[in-house]
Amino acid sequence: MTLVRPVEPTDISLSPPPPEDMAGLLVDLSDESPPVRRRAAHNLARTGEPQAIAALCARAGVETDETVLETILTMVMGCRGRATVEGLLPYLASDNPSLRNGVADVLRAMPEAIGPHVEEVLSDHDPAVRIMGIGLLAGLPDPRVSGWLVEVIGRDDDFNVCAAAVDVLAEVGEPAALPALKRLPTRFPGVPFLEFAIHTAVSRIGNGEGKRGAP
Amino acid sequence: MTEGQQTNSASGEGAIIITDDDLEKFCEFLYRKTGIRIESKKRYFLERRLIERVGVMKCANFRDYFSLLHFEDAGRELQQVVNLMTINETYFFREMYQIDCLINSILADVSRRKRRQGDRLKIWSVPCSTGEEPYSIAISLLERWPLVDDFEIEIHDSDIDSSVLERAKVGVYDERALHLLPMMYRQKYFTPRSDGNWQIISDLRGSIDFTLVNISNLSHTWQYRDFDVIFCRNLLIYFDDVSRRQAAEMFYEALSPGGFICLGHSESMSRMSSLFVPRKFADAMVYQKSPQRL
Numbered sequence: 355m356t357l358v359r360p361v362e363p364t365d366i367s368l369s370p371p372p373p374e375d376m377a378g379l380l381v382d383l384s385d386e387s388p389p390v391r392r393r394a395a396h397n398l399a400r401t402g403e404p405q406a407i408a409a410l411c412a413r414a415g416v417e418t419d420e421t422v423l424e425t426i427l428t429m430v431m432g433c434r435g436r437a438t439v440e441g442l443l444p445y446l447a448s449d450n451p452s453l454r455n456g457v458a459d460v461l462r463a464m465p466e467a468i469g470p471h472v473e474e475v476l477s478d479h480d481p482a483v484r485i486m487g488i489g490l491l492a493g494l495p496d497p498r499v500s501g502w503l504v505e506v507i508g509r510d511d512d513f514n515v516c517a518a519a520v521d522v523l524a525e526v527g528e529p530a531a532l533p534a535l536k537r538l539p540t541r542f543p544g545v546p547f548l549e550f551a552i553h554t555a556v557s558r559i560g561n562g563e564g565k566r567g568a569p
Numbered sequence: 570m571t572e573g574q575q576t577n578s579a580s581g582e583g584a585i586i587i588t589d590d591d592l593e594k595f596c597e598f599l600y601r602k603t604g605i606r607i608e609s610k611k612r613y614f615l616e617r618r619l620i621e622r623v624g625v626m627k628c629a630n631f632r633d634y635f636s637l638l639h640f641e642d643a644g645r646e647l648q649q650v651v652n653l654m655t656i657n658e659t660y661f662f663r664e665m666y667q668i669d670c671l672i673n674s675i676l677a678d679v680s681r682r683k684r685r686q687g688d689r690l691k692i693w694s695v696p697c698s699t700g701e702e703p704y705s706i707a708i709s710l711l712e713r714w715p716l717v718d719d720f721e722i723e724i725h726d727s728d729i730d731s732s733v734l735e736r737a738k739v740g741v742y743d744e745r746a747l748h749l750l751p752m753m754y755r756q757k758y759f760t761p762r763s764d765g766n767w768q769i770i771s772d773l774r775g776s777i778d779f780t781l782v783n784i785s786n787l788s789h790t791w792q793y794r795d796f797d798v799i800f801c802r803n804l805l806i807y808f809d810d811v812s813r814r815q816a817a818e819m820f821y822e823a824l825s826p827g828g829f830i831c832l833g834h835s836e837s838m839s840r841m842s843s844l845f846v847p848r849k850f851a852d853a854m855v856y857q858k859s860p861q862r863l
Contacts, residue, residue, distance in 0.1 A: 356690075357707055357776035358721045361822040392822070400787070423843050430574070452843075463811050 360497055376401065380409055388419045395422065401427035402435050411441025420452060427456045434464040443471055446486045458486055464495045472502055481512040488518045500528040507538050516541070517548055520542070524555035532559055574717035585620045595619065595635065603651060603729060604785035604812035605822055618653045621648070650781075652730045659701045661742070662749040667704060669833045671798060672713045675829050679797045680716055680859065682827050690720040693793065693823065694800045695782060696727035700737030701746055702800060703777055704769055725793070727782035734779050737783045738767030758852065784816055793823045803833035805841065817842035827860035 356410050371537040379401075382394035395413075398406035410426050417423045429437045438460070445457040449520055468490055475487030488506065503526075516538065523531050535552050542548055592615065596607050619631065627648065628634040638646055662668070679690065690733040694703040710717050727732050744767050747755060759767040782789045782827050784804075799820055805813050820830050821844045830839060830845065831853070838845050838856040844854035 355720050356722055357711070358723055358772070359726060359776060360778045379615045394623065396818075396822075397786075421844055424842060426844070428811075428818050431811050432815060506581055 373428070375405065376405065379406070382435060383409060383413050388422050390417040391417075391419070391422045391424045392502055395425045395429050407433050407435075407440055407536060413456070414442070414453060416447060417453075423452060423456065427460050431460045431463050436470075439464065439467045440470060443475065446475065447480050447483045454486065458489060459489055462493050465490075465496070468494060469496050471500075472496075472521075476502060476506055481515050482516045483552070484510065484512070485518045488515065488522055490524045490553065499526055500531050501544055503527065504534045505530045507541075508534050513542050513545065517551060520548070520551045520555050524551070524558050527555060527559045531558060535559075581643055585623050585631065586620060588615055590756070591631050591635070592616065592619075593759045595720050598635075598638065599650070599654070600809075600812075602647060602785070603783055604816065605654065606807065606809045606812075607654070612692055615654070622650060622653070623657050626669070627849070630741075636689070643802050648731055652732045655696075655730045655733075657730075658677075659698045660746045660749065661701045661705050663701065663705070665705075665749070665836060667802070667855070668709050668811055669707065670831070670850050670855060673798060673852055674799055674850035675831075675855065676714055676716070679829070680720065683720065688720055689723060691796045691825075692723065692798045693725045693727070693796045695727040696730075696801075697728050697734075697737060697779065698730075699733045699742075699746075699779075699826050700726065700740055700769075701742070702802070703728075703737075704740065704758075704773065705725075705750075706800070707773060707777065708750075708758055712754065724777050726779045727784075729781070729783045730777075731781050734781060738774065740774045741766050742768075767810045785812060785820060787819075790819050791822065795825050797825055797828050798861070799824060799828070799830045801830060801832060804835070806833065810841075811840040817844055821845070821858060824858045828857060828858050830856045 376398075378397050379394045382390050382420075383398065385391055385394070391413075396412060398410055407430060410430050414423060414426045414430075419428060430442070441459045442460060445453050446461075448454045448457070472487065472491065476484055478484055478487070484506075488503070493504060500523065503519045503523050503562075507523075508517045510516055510519070520535065520538070523535065527535070536557050538552055539549055543559075586847055593614060596615075600606055604641060619634075623631055623634040626634055626637060628637060637686060638650070641647070657685065676690075683690065691704060692707060697703050703724050710722060726737065728737075741762065744761075745765060747759075755767060758773055759768055761767055782793075784790060784801075801816075801820065805816055817838065821842075829848070830838065832855075839847055845859070846859060848855050848857045
């Protein structure tokens with residue numbers, strides 16, 4: 355029979371080698387070899403130290419290997435909290451779509467930590483960042499979400515930002531959002547798509563389908 | 570159940586009470602230890618089993634039991650709970666199209682990268698449950714892969730449930746588990762028992778390594794490296810997004826460059842992680858670690 359038992363049967367009672375010292379891991383995070391960088395990312399995340407989280411977030415911004423970037427983002431996803439959110443938020447404006455979208459995925463996974471930063475993101479000078487921020491609100495279990503979106507459609511001058519907010523309001527909007535939605539066509543007159551989106555949102559909220567958890 | 574409601578094991582004195590808050594804490598604890606999320610619709614299932622364990626461990630109440638779970642060094646009670654929470658429904662040649670894909674396509678790709686005859690070829694089945702999947706793989710390799718004698722093939726099999734691993738090692742199955750297995754294979758690789766069941770022959774049982782592994786625990790997985798093919802079917806559906814991504818990371822590190830991972834029919838690696846490349850073969854869609862990546 356050509357099936358053979360493993361040469362060294364796996365013994366899970368053995369502990370993994372302890373992470374190297376922080377300084378060594380930080381050096382490895384910039385090593386030229388992707389596997390070394392991935393291993394450093396794993397071990398830095400294991401420490402849970404704020405310095406390690408900050409280093410991982412910083413590395414994400416310059417990482418060129420897609421597998422290492424994926425590893426870094428997955429590792430920081432498991433380190434929920436303020437340090438991770440603050441380290442990643444600037445990348446919502448990145449020109450690198452892998453980084454930008456990857457960061458949005460990570461932030462969506464830690465809604466409880468995003469709340470304090472919502473107003474900052476929704477006021478960013480870059481409309482693309484504001485749109486990404488609105489996308490994060492769809493999954494945010496925060497009673498202020500509908501109100502934030504109402505503020506956006508009342509003040510934001512970018513048509514696409516307002517359209518994104520209307521789409522999310524259709525999913526999570528509360529009845530208090532209806533007056534602002536009905537006023538919105540006067541800010542962007544003659545845009546059939548926006549009128550259609552507003553009509554959909556108003557209908558859904560009016561039918562009680564907009565608010566998360568409503569019948 | 571609404572917030573603040575309680576569950577009683579029975580009416581009257583001595584009833585074990587588990588509140589919604591208790592259940593939340595337990596679910597969070599189980600998630601941190603295993604990556605498994607218990608859906609709200611399964612809460613009744615969970616409550617009944619926890620009440621049973623509180624009684625078995627002779628704890629005065631759930632709080633004492635939860636404390637025991639937290640602080641018991643050996644982790645024996647945690648293992649008991651995990652065994653109760655996992656589902657082990659399987660049979661021989663289940664979702665055979667992926668094993669067909671292994672034989673017809675994947676191994677041809679893998680074997681081209683091996684340097685010479687006699688090289689090791691490593692396959693990992695996780696979760697292996699009571700052994701039906703790894704034994705199905707082994708039998709299929711021996712019977713259907715023309716190059717089977719050119720390599721030394723290691724089949725590693727792991728599960729988080731210690732009780733199913735013991736059953737896998739013994740390798741005794743009833744008619745239901747064998748209903749898809751061709752009779753010629755049954756006669757060749759099993760011996761009949763007086764109780765009507767069938768036992769895997771000792772040669773085959775002795776060729777396979779069964780180990781207790783929690784794939785969310787680095788202490789368990791760090792030694793698993795250089796695999797050519799991993800079968801991880803119908804497990805990640807029980808994980809949340811974060812745990813799925815972390816599992817994908819672990820599998821990526823466990824695979825050799827160019828190695829393959831096979832998921833369950835309803836699972837998609839592309840929705841979990843961008844580390845792998847989808848490969849569409851005639852029999853199945855599987856996922857590959859790039860041959861150029863280290």
